[in-house]
Amino acid sequence: MLSLLFTICMIWFVGKLFAFGLKASWGIMKLLCTVIFFPVILIGMVLGGLMYIAFPLLIVGGIIALAASHS
Template sequence: MLTLLFIICFFAVFGKLLMFGIKAAWGISKFLLTIVLLPVILIGLVVGGLIYLAFPILIVVGIVGLLL
């Protein structure tokens, strides 16, 4: 009986830690994608001569940023 109680508490504690870790990783991923990766991709597109593709992406991201 004590083992069953230990297993239940074990999964409760580490389940909460797992969910916290997933939320933290998601937040860090969103930060890296929006602050680091997106500007690098847009600069790479412009340098590569694909400004006709980079400019509409920049406009769409700007509109979404204003709405959120």
């Protein structure tokens, strides 16, 4: 009986840790994309001659950042 109770609690505990890990990794990935990947992609587009695409993306990103900071 104790073995069954231990097994159920262990499955619950591992499930909670798995969910926490997914939430943490999603937060880290959002941070990386916002701070590192997006600016590097925009700089690469400008250096590659795609200024007409990079500038509107920069404006849209700025508007979204401005709207997110006020809410």
